[in-house]
Amino acid sequence: MTRIGILRLNDKPQFRDKIACVVAASMGIEAFFFRPQDIDFDKRMIRGMHFLDDRWHNGLCEFPDVVYNHLPLTDEQKNIFLRLADEIPFTTHRIGNKNVVLKKLAADGKFKQYLIPMHRIRAGKDLVALLERYGKIIFKPANGKRGQRIYTIEQVGPDQYTFDHLLRSDTCSTGQLIDRIEEEIQRNPMIVQPFIASETIHGHSYCMRIHVAKGANGTWKLVKFFPFVSNNKQESVSHLSHGALSTTRMDATRQTPLLLVNVQKEKVLQVSGEATRLLAITVKIKNQSADSIEIAPKLGEYETDGRIVTIADQFNALSGTYQSGEERIGIVFIPTTESKIRPGRLHVFYETASGDKQLRIALNERAD
Known part of the structure; x- marks a missing residue:
């Protein structure tokens, strides 16, 4: 089995690291989290963390086949990175100023x-x-x-x-x-x-940034886009380190007085060794009512091109009972034959004191 090491600088795994491990497992790949100080070069072992049964587990790991990495910040980290990179391919490299x-x-x-x-x-x-x-x-x-x-x-x-x-x-x-x-x-x-002058209607400087990467066949893919907006009218440069505001969210939200459903991200995943792909949708659900709400066991269903598709699996299960004010974030996996995200609708089924209800969220209505 292919092993991927997720090399980070933060002390504890983040939500994105959970997602990486779950996605890797769905593709038949082992993935584990580790830090520079967790590497034992003499024994060629790593004190890593695997995400299993909805929690992180500590354990010793053999050196991985590839390292999915952050870039080092200190000289000590750089030396460790370079030593490991002599033996194992790294995914991220500095490309210049x-x-x-x-x-x-x-x-x-x-x-x-x-x-x-x-x-x-x-x-x-x-x-x-x-x-x-x-x-x-x-x-x-x-x-x-x-x-x-x-x-x-x-x-x-x-x-x-x-x-x-x-x-x-x-x-x-x-x-x-x-x-x-x-x-x-x-x-x-x-x-x-x-200097390119760009201001909001309230006189705050801003800039729009895009993050792109080369994907399959060397074609450019949009990863995300986000604005930086200065919080001070006197400053002509908008940057996070200067206190600028930013968001990376490209989401769709639908809410009623009872329930809020927020779709934060969609991604098509290729399942290793199979023709079928999975559409992974990151969803936040919040009970906005004064009473408890029950979300259906399979959450709901997904509609695209007039077809209804059953949700195959969930990560951080979103189904179950929500008390008043409770919210959860999880990922639903939907079988698809498409290689890119298409327009669709996510149907969420839930039950309140007054009976069964359904909330529909339109996604990617402008997709090609």
């Missing part, structure tokens, strides 16, 4: 029209020339992370510029600006991009 990523995307061509121009700054005078071209620019480290040292620079008059960082704004001359740029590029490689 912003400039390297931009060049790779430009060479691929798929997103070329959406790429924002980027310029490496090697001297203060280089930035002044770009200010004349763009009027207002973003100045930041090529290897930056977490929104650190992101500056907004604008020419506001002859020999007069504003240099903004977070909520601080300084005014300087050309000479003072060049000196400050020279100081920054001595610390790290720096880049410039034209």
Whole structure:
């Protein structure tokens, strides 16, 4: 049996790690959670955790066939990762700084029209020339992370510029600006991009980000999209480390005074060795009534293309009795022959003091 090690930096397994183990088991694959400090290279064993019978179990594991990993943060973690990667394939690798990523995307061509121009700054005078071209620019480290040292620079008059960082704004001359740029590029490689103004109707800066990955046959797939919205009107850059707000949820919600059903995620899974696939739907259910509610043993059924499909299985069972205010999150698995998510409806059956009821949630009505 193929073994996958889920290498994380957090001390305890997260909900996503549970999902990974359950999905792996449905495909006939063993998966276990572990951390860098759990590895014994001398004995070639790992103190890992398996998810079985709805709970985590500690135990010793042999080295896996492949490692599904986070990226290391400290030098100690990096050394452990590199030592293990000498023996076992890792799924996630650093691909370079912003400039390297931009060049790779430009060479691929798929997103070329959406790429924002980027310029490496090697001297203060280089930035002044770009200010004349763009009027207002973003100045930041090529290897930056977490929104650190992101500056907004604008020419506001002859020999007069504003240099903004977070909520601080300084005014300087050309000479003072060049000196400050020279100081920054001595610390790290720096880049410039034209400033793109984007504000909400309430005047808060925002940006839209997408997470894509190459899937089967090298085709690009959308993983998720999410906005960053600044919580301060004075700041021109929206970033989580600056207190910006964000959401990654692309969900569908249906509710009545009695029940709320929220579909948070859908994914098509290939079952190893079989032609059948599974549609995995992450669902949250909450009892909003003052009385208890009973959810049907199989939760309900799924409708697509005029056909009714029975729910095959559940992870973190959603069926059973819900007391007033109680909520649960789980995953339902539905047999499908489709290779991608199609429009459909999830029917949830439940019973209240007044009788049997049904709630229908439309999903992916705009899907191709």
